[in-house]
Amino acid sequence: MSLHLNAKEGQIAETVLLPGDPLRAQHIAETFFDNPVQHNSVRGMLGFTGTYKGKPVSVQGTGMGMPSAGIYVQELIQGYGCKTLVRVGTAGSYQKDVHVRDIVIGQAACTDSNLNFTRFGGLSYAPIADFGLMMAAYQRAQARGYAAHVGNIMSSDIFYQDDPTSFEMWANYGVLAVEMEAAALYTLAAKFGVRALCVLTISDHLVTKEVTTAEERQTTFNGMIEVALEAALGIE
Ligand SMILES: O=P(O)(O)O[C@H]1O[C@H](CO)[C@@H](O)[C@H]1O
Ligand SMILES: O=c1cc[nH]c(=O)[nH]1
Numbered sequence: 001m002s003l004h005l006n007a008k009e010g011q012i013a014e015t016v017l018l019p020g021d022p023l024r025a026q027h028i029a030e031t032f033f034d035n036p037v038q039h040n041s042v043r044g045m046l047g048f049t050g051t052y053k054g055k056p057v058s059v060q061g062t063g064m065g066m067p068s069a070g071i072y073v074q075e076l077i078q079g080y081g082c083k084t085l086v087r088v089g090t091a092g093s094y095q096k097d098v099h100v101r102d103i104v105i106g107q108a109a110c111t112d113s114n115l116n117f118t119r120f121g122g123l124s125y126a127p128i129a130d131f132g133l134m135m136a137a138y139q140r141a142q143a144r145g146y147a148a149h150v151g152n153i154m155s156s157d158i159f160y161q162d163d164p165t166s167f168e169m170w171a172n173y174g175v176l177a178v179e180m181e182a183a184a185l186y187t188l189a190a191k192f193g194v195r196a197l198c199v200l201t202i203s204d205h206l207v208t209k210e211v212t213t214a215e216e217r218q219t220t221f222n223g224m225i226e227v228a229l230e231a232a233l234g235i236e
Contacts, residue, residue, distance in 0.1 A: 002079035004071055005047065005060075007039035012080040013049055013056035015232045017225070018072070018087040020181060021217070022046040022061030028088070028225055029059055045072070055233045062087075066115050066155060066184035073185055077192045084195045086133065086228045087185055090203035090217050091153065091177040094167050098202060100210045103146050103224055104177045105129070105137050106153040106198035110170065111183035113157045119187070127186030130195040136231035137199055146223050151176045153198065155183035167206050177202060199228045 001008070019025050025046045029036035033050030040047035040060065047060035060076065062069040069087075076082040091104055098104060108128045116125045134150065141148035152175045154167075159180065161167070167178065182198035189196030201221040204211040229235070 002075035004042050004045070005040050005075050005079065006042050007047065007080065009080075011039045011049060012047070012060070012076065012082060013058040014082055015055075015057050015084040016076055016082050016086070017057070017059040017228055017232070018062050018069070018085055018185070019059065020062055020064050020069070020089050024088075025059045025061040031222065032225060032229060033057065033059075052229050052233060053235050055235070057229065057233060062181060065157065065180050066111075066113055069181035070115070070184040070188060073188045077188065077194055082194065084133070084232050085185060085189060086196070086232045087181055087198040088224055088228045089179050089181065089198065089200050090221070091179040091200040093177050093202045093205045093207065094154070094171040094175055096207055098149050098176050099147065100202050100205050100212060102202050103141050103148040103227065104153060104200040104202060105134055105141070105148060105150045106182045106200065107134060107150050108152050109155045109183040109186055109198065110152060110175060111155040113155065113183065115184060116187060125187065127183045127190070129186060129197045130189070133195055133197040133231055136234070137197060137227050140227045140230045144223065144227070146227070149176055153182055153200070154178040156180055178206070197228075197231065199224050
């Protein structure tokens with residue numbers, strides 16, 4: 001038990017997928033896991049544990065934004081001994097050649113949050129993915145023929161920016177897409193010496209204004225989930 005998770009000791013696997021949306025957690029468990037068992041119900045932030053191709057694995061919703069995701073990541077590591085954490089999320093594309101439904105693998109995560117300025121006393125920390133997980137995810141996406149991009153992403157505290165063109169500054173420095181949790185995940189993984197990766201599917205486009213539906217965001221980005229599961233569990 002931890003403050004925000006009511007799973008019993010041993011109920012959560014060492015490898016955990018982390019969608020922001022708790023209903024995506026349920027979808028992942030029902031679609032991909034054998035014998036899924038719900039391990040968390042606190043605050044409706046659903047979490048499930050089962051097996052995938054015979055290997056134990058969990059999925060835990062994190063909510064939206066770094067304060068929420070940071071709580072679950074830290075409790076999973078400190079309270080349950082989790083060692084491999086892979087965020088599976090949606091993102092908005094900053095680049096014309098990164099299309100809606102493409103996969104983006106976050107090599108590093110910029111942020112507009114004060115989270116790391118506070119943690120590092122006003123200095124700038126560069127949160128990065130685990131290299132082995134990143135390579136494994138890219139290779140598996142390539143093998144399946146998915147359009148996959150690896151690069152810098154933006155973890156923002158603000159979904160609705162006052163200035164809808166403000167993303168262009170980041171786009172001009174090669175940042176591929178925006179989401180809201182990876183910088184916290186990568187920083188906490190470094191602090192506790194565990195492996196982390198963020199795999200995203202583009203759900204909307206800040207340049208072309210293309211969007212996907214809420215239902216599609218919840219249930220249909222299955223390519224990303226397969227890539228994340230196989231990379232995290234070391235399945236060829
Ligand atoms: O689809 P998820 O994983 O929730 O990720 C993205 O979607 C939410 C915003 O709609 C934020 O959590 C953002 O990071
Ligand atoms: O944070 C996010 C997630 C999806 N799409 C966005 O535009 N922003």
